[in-house]
Amino acid sequence: MSLASSHDVPLIEVRGLGRAFGSRRRRVWAVDDVSFRVPRGEILCLVGESGCGKTTTGKLIAGLLRPSRGEVRFEGQDIWKIERKSFKRYRTAVQLIHQDPYASLNPMQTVYEIITAPLFRHNLVSSRAHAWERCLELFHIVGLTPPEDLLRKHPHELSGGQRQRVSVARALTVNPSFIVADEAVSMVDVSIRVSLLSMLGRLRDEFGVTFLFITHDLALAKYFAWDGRIAVMYVGDIIEISDTPRLVNDPQHPYTQALLSAVPEADPELTRNKRRIALRSQDIPSLQNLPPGCRFHPRCPRFVEGLCDVEPPALLETGDGREVACHLVVRQEALA
Amino acid sequence: MEGTIVQQLPWSKGQAEEALLSVRDMWIEYQAARGAVKAVRGVDFDIFPGESMALIGESGCGKTTLGLGIIRLLVKTAEIVRGQVIYRRDGSAVDVRSMDEEQLRQFRWQDCAMVFQSALSAFNPVLRIRDQMYETVKAHRSASRAEVTEIAYPLLRRVQLEPERVLRAYPHELSGGMRQRVLIAMALLLNPPMIILDEPTTALDILTQRTIIDLLRALQSDFRFAMMFISHDLSLAAELANHVATMYAGCIVEYGTVNQIFYEPHHPYTLGLIKAVPTVTGDFQDLSSIAGSPPDLIDLPLGCKFHVRCPFATRRCEEEEPELMHIGPEHAAACFYTDEVERQADRAWEEIRNPQGAFA
Numbered sequence: 001m002s003l004a005s006s007h008d009v010p011l012i013e014v015r016g017l018g019r020a021f022g023s024r025r026r027r028v029w030a031v032d033d034v035s036f037r038v039p040r041g042e043i044l045c046l047v048g049e050s051g052c053g054k055t056t057t058g059k060l061i062a063g064l065l066r067p068s069r070g071e072v073r074f075e076g077q078d079i080w081k082i083e084r085k086s087f088k089r090y091r092t093a094v095q096l097i098h099q100d101p102y103a104s105l106n107p108m109q110t111v112y113e114i115i116t117a118p119l120f121r122h123n124l125v126s127s128r129a130h131a132w133e134r135c136l137e138l139f140h141i142v143g144l145t146p147p148e149d150l151l152r153k154h155p156h157e158l159s160g161g162q163r164q165r166v167s168v169a170r171a172l173t174v175n176p177s178f179i180v181a182d183e184a185v186s187m188v189d190v191s192i193r194v195s196l197l198s199m200l201g202r203l204r205d206e207f208g209v210t211f212l213f214i215t216h217d218l219a220l221a222k223y224f225a226w227d228g229r230i231a232v233m234y235v236g237d238i239i240e241i242s243d244t245p246r247l248v249n250d251p252q253h254p255y256t257q258a259l260l261s262a263v264p265e266a267d268p269e270l271t272r273n274k275r276r277i278a279l280r281s282q283d284i285p286s287l288q289n290l291p292p293g294c295r296f297h298p299r300c301p302r303f304v305e306g307l308c309d310v311e312p313p314a315l316l317e318t319g320d321g322r323e324v325a326c327h328l329v330v331r332q333e334a335l336a
Numbered sequence: 337m338e339g340t341i342v343q344q345l346p347w348s349k350g351q352a353e354e355a356l357l358s359v360r361d362m363w364i365e366y367q368a369a370r371g372a373v374k375a376v377r378g379v380d381f382d383i384f385p386g387e388s389m390a391l392i393g394e395s396g397c398g399k400t401t402l403g404l405g406i407i408r409l410l411v412k413t414a415e416i417v418r419g420q421v422i423y424r425r426d427g428s429a430v431d432v433r434s435m436d437e438e439q440l441r442q443f444r445w446q447d448c449a450m451v452f453q454s455a456l457s458a459f460n461p462v463l464r465i466r467d468q469m470y471e472t473v474k475a476h477r478s479a480s481r482a483e484v485t486e487i488a489y490p491l492l493r494r495v496q497l498e499p500e501r502v503l504r505a506y507p508h509e510l511s512g513g514m515r516q517r518v519l520i521a522m523a524l525l526l527n528p529p530m531i532i533l534d535e536p537t538t539a540l541d542i543l544t545q546r547t548i549i550d551l552l553r554a555l556q557s558d559f560r561f562a563m564m565f566i567s568h569d570l571s572l573a574a575e576l577a578n579h580v581a582t583m584y585a586g587c588i589v590e591y592g593t594v595n596q597i598f599y600e601p602h603h604p605y606t607l608g609l610i611k612a613v614p615t616v617t618g619d620f621q622d623l624s625s626i627a628g629s630p631p632d633l634i635d636l637p638l639g640c641k642f643h644v645r646c647p648f649a650t651r652r653c654e655e656e657e658p659e660l661m662h663i664g665p666e667h668a669a670a671c672f673y674t675d676e677v678e679r680q681a682d683r684a685w686e687e688i689r690n691p692q693g694a695f696a
Contacts, residue, residue, distance in 0.1 A: 049541040049623060159629045160395075167462070189394040190568065194612050194625035217540065223614040223623060248616055262546035264537075266572035266613040268594050271574045282496065282513075 009076040010033035011178060011210050014063060016070035018236075019056055028287035030056045033070070033235035035315070041204065043211040043228030045244070049284065052233040054214045057168035058115070059181045062214060063087070074178075092122060095171035101163035105155040111166055112151040118173040138169040138230045141201055161192040166200070179203070182214045197224050212313035218263055223246045232256050235285060235295045238315055242322040251322045255302050278299055294327070302328050339420050339569065340429040347591060347660075347668035348382045349579070355382035355424065356530055356562050357406070357448075362419030364398070364405045373633045374413070375401040377586035385529060388556060388563040390573035390594075392609070393583035396630055399566045402454070403532050406564075407444050408432060423447060428464075429432035446476050447521035453535040465518055466503040472525055481483070482524075491521040494558075495551055517551065524559060532655070533565040537572055549575050570613050574598060579666070582606045585631050585641035588660060592667040597641055601681045602669035604646045611684055621688050640671070648673045680690035 017034040018029045031053040038044045046054045059065040061072055063079055064248050071078045098104040105114055116131045118124070125131040132151075139147035142165040154162055158290065162166050164184065171179060181200065185193045191216050201224065203209040211228075216220050221230050222244055230248070231241040232255065240253040251257045258277045265271040279299045285291055299307040315325040318333050342358045344351065352358050362375035375398040383389050391399045404410050406421055421432040421547045425447060425487055435443060444450070452458040462467060470484045485503065492499040495517040507515060518537065536552070537545040553576060556563055567573060568664050573594065575578050580597040582590040582605060590603035608626040615621065628645040630639055637644055643653035660670045671677060 017440065049543065053588055147546065160454040161629060168478045184538075189630075190570070190612050191394055191608060191626035192629065194623045195627075196625075198625075214603075219541070219614040219616045222616055226620045249618070260616055262542050263616045264549060264569075264576050265615045265617060266570035266598070266610065267615055268598050270617060271571060276546075279543070282543070 002170045011040040011075060013037040013076075014061065014070065015059075015073070017060055017067055018069040019053075019060055019065060019074065020068045023105065026288065029068075029236055030287065031060065034233075034236075034238055035070075036231055036238065036241060038178075038212060039208055040210055041208050043204065043213060044224040045213045045215060045225040045228065046154040046233060047215055047218055047221050047230060048233035049216060051235075051284065052238045052285075054183055054216075054233050057233070058096065058182045058214050058296070059214070062094050062180050063091055064096070069319060092174040093176055094178045094180065095174065095176040097164075097167050097171055097179060097181045097184045101160065101167050102155070104167055105163060105170075106314070107155055109154070110151065111153055111155070111158070114155075114166065115151070115170055115173060118170065122174055124175075126175065134173070135169075138172055141172065141203075142166075142169045143195070144169065153269075160188050161196060161283070164188055165199070168203075170204070171232065176209065178210045178212070179287055180214070183216070184213075186215065186217065192222075209313060217249065217264075218260065223252075232259070235287065235290070237325065239296065239321065239325045241315070246322065252318065252322060252329045253296075253326050254302050254328075255296050258299075258301070264330045294325075304328065339434070340420075340431055342420060342422055344381075345382060346662040347381055347666055349384055349387075350382075351381055351430075353385065353424070353688060356385045356387075357420075357424075357564075358384045358420070358422040359402075359406065360401065360420040360422070361581055362421065363413055364401050364406060364410065365417050366401075366411075366414045368413075368634065371634045374586055374636060375633060376405060377590055379583075379586075381581055381588060381591065383564055385561050385562055386560045387579065388555070388565070388577050389579045390577035391566045391581050391583055392568065392570060392573050393565065394568060394630055396633070397583045398586040398633075399532055399583050402536055403564070403566050404434065404451070406532065406602040407448055407450055408435075408440055408449070409444070412652050413690075428430070438647055442476065445472065445523075445528065446526045447528055448530040448532065448670055449526070449528045450517045451531065451533040451536055452521050453538065456507060456512075456515060458589060459515070461507055463501065464504075465505055465507070465510075468507075469503070469522060472476065472522055476526055477689075482649075483619065487525060488521070491524055494516070494555065495521045496547070497521070510543075513540055513547060516540065516544075516548055520551065520555070524555065524561075527559065528561060530562045530564070533563065535567055535569075536565060538567070539568065552576060570598075582609070585636065586633065587641070587670065589642065589671070590669040591660065592669075596667045599681075599685060600667075600678060602667070602674035602677050603671045604648050604677050605642050605671075606669075607681050607684065608645075610681075615688075 015035050019031045020029045022028050048054050060067050075092050115135050119131050125134055136147050136292055144150055144165050185196045213224055223245045230244050231238050234255050240256045251260055258279055261277040281299045293309040293311055294313050297303050313325045313327045315323050317323050342352050342360050360380050362376055362379040364653050366373040366375055393399050405416055423432055469488050470481055473479045473484045489499045492502055497517055534665045537548050577594045579590045580594050584605050590606045611624050628647050631641055639655050640653040640657055643649040658670045658672050662668050663674055
């Protein structure tokens with residue numbers, strides 16, 4: 001953050017990003033029109049319900065999926081327009097941590113083989129002794145002890161928390177500057193979640209790693225990105241982006257408000273006395289049959305006929321650094 | 337009836353004879369190649385009519401095994417080694433363990449229904465919901481299809497579903513939240529006095545979770561069934577439970593009212609769980625995780641099973657396993673250092689209520 005240039009060119013920027021699936025006749029846009037920037041060393045959390053397009057967005061940013069429209073810029077350059085060599089460099093600079101460490105680690109390989117494969121592949125180590133040394137170093141960073149024993153084990157011999165630490169260690173082998181963590185702690189027991197999150201937080205503090213943290217759990221997003229930002233997605237679009245404290249304590253978009261009011265909290269008095277926002281409908285619209293205008297209007301408690309069901313709202317800055325896609329919030333701002 | 341007299345638990349809310357279900361000294365083991373997996377080790381509790389009890393704990397602590405053990409739906413490799421499961425209805429008491437197949441079949445669903453964790457695999461994929469409901473009722477009494485439809489309609493409406501559409505649908509045609517609601521409606525078909533719910537909201541989206549929680553609360557006040565729900569999610573307990581039992585390594589390590597468990601925990605494991613879970617509302621709060629991981633249930637450590645991970649542990653904890661001890665009205669904990677834990681819990685809540693976070 002000290003360099004002026006890092007302000008001008010964010011590490012990651014996506015513009016009008018969209019991705020469609022299906023045949024030409026039955027196309028659905030899983031991600032519709034997403035734009036945001038993540039400056040170096042920052043955390044952006046992407047939250048939303050299942051099917052809202054957050055994982056697809058993560059894959060588009062990691063370069064695993066090609067966008068149907070829009071662009072993903074890394075250090076100012078469109079990753080699909082750069083030459084092969086730079087694209088390869090991009091793929092090592094951006095690493096993905098998946099939700100399920102059972103599925104993302106090869107069960108036939110030992111932990112040593114899992115960790116050293118990328119080291120040898122990218123010529124990051126000169127010898128076996130060097131590779132071993134690097135493993136010990138990485139295990140120290142992700143808090144896996146005793147490394148000598150664990151390196152000889154297979155994934156099934158590890159606990160869920162240890163497995164997820166191995167995934168993180170593998171991601172770190174190539175010294176990434178950007179990590180996309182997709183529900184990275186959702187499968188881990190609550191008692192060890194926090195230590196995993198702190199470990200990820202240290203990667204940012206000590207090595208300056210930038211994060212896109214994808215989760216459906218708003219409380220986790222709040223904890224992990226308290227000094228970062230949260231973007232809320234709904235049916236393929238971002239409907240609100242704000243710094244975390246204001247997003248969780250003063251949400252602007254009716255959907256964000258409804259989500260936050262619905263979250264059950266681990267505090268009986270707090271959770272039983274929370275003000276609830278009732279929605280007009282329980283049904284999430286189908287991507288094949290989207291409502292006109294604002295995609296949230298059939299459920300929105302503040303729906304205004306003739307406005308919300310006609311014109312889709314754009315994600316606009318509200319003047320205080322927040323971005324909201326809602327006609328009513330914009331109107332309110334204009335009145336204020 | 338001989339064999340159905342149970343020992344009174346000092347921390348129980350009332351007389352054991354008034355409880356709907358009393359579980360005493362329940363031990364369940366799985367046979368594995370390496371030896372016996374001691375999944376449930378001496379569990380005692382009572383559930384009273386209309387009550388809602390949460391069984392919370394991490395994966396592998398034995399909570400689902402305990403739930404399945406109560407209705408005797410354990411897999412073949414599991415065995416109830418010891419214990420009583422006394423169920424009382426209309427003034428008579430019966431030990432579920434002594435029931436024959438036919439009695440068991442009646443007991444399940446009519447007396448105690450269970451809503452399983454994975455809503456999709458709980459259905460028969462090739463039967464329409466209408467037929468699943470019909471078969472469920474028919475297994476217990478003679479009923480015509482028209483009769484079952486008549487019962488199903490108001491129930492499905494009660495769980496906010498369109499009966500015409502849902503009854504015609506196959507399970508895969510419904511969303512996760514809808515399936516969960518159909519399962520709840522099916523559990524209520526025979527109006528059972530007790531329902532066991534295994535992770536009823538896990539894997540559901542926030543707004544769907546909210547619907548299920550509010551629905552369960554409303555249904556319980558309408559139908560007055562007792563509810564035992566199994567969850568790793570503390571917030572579900574905070575929402576719905578009157579009483580909470582914390583399980584660790586096969587034992588209940590703390591039992592109390594929902595407020596006691598959350599605001600005055602006396603077991604270091606309960607306290608650890610509370611300090612590990614963030615809330616959405618309010619300021620930043622510092623969290624801490626519990627060091628280490630749950631023990632190997634085949635080769636359990638000596639003494640208190642939590643001592644390896646416990647910040648309060650002393651030499652005594654390594655040698656001696658504390659029993660669940662009565663520490664106040666309706667409150668019990670299995671720890672030698674409950675006073676110290678309580679003091680730290682007070683401090684923890686103090687910090688949560690008045691955070692001095694750097695970001696404030």
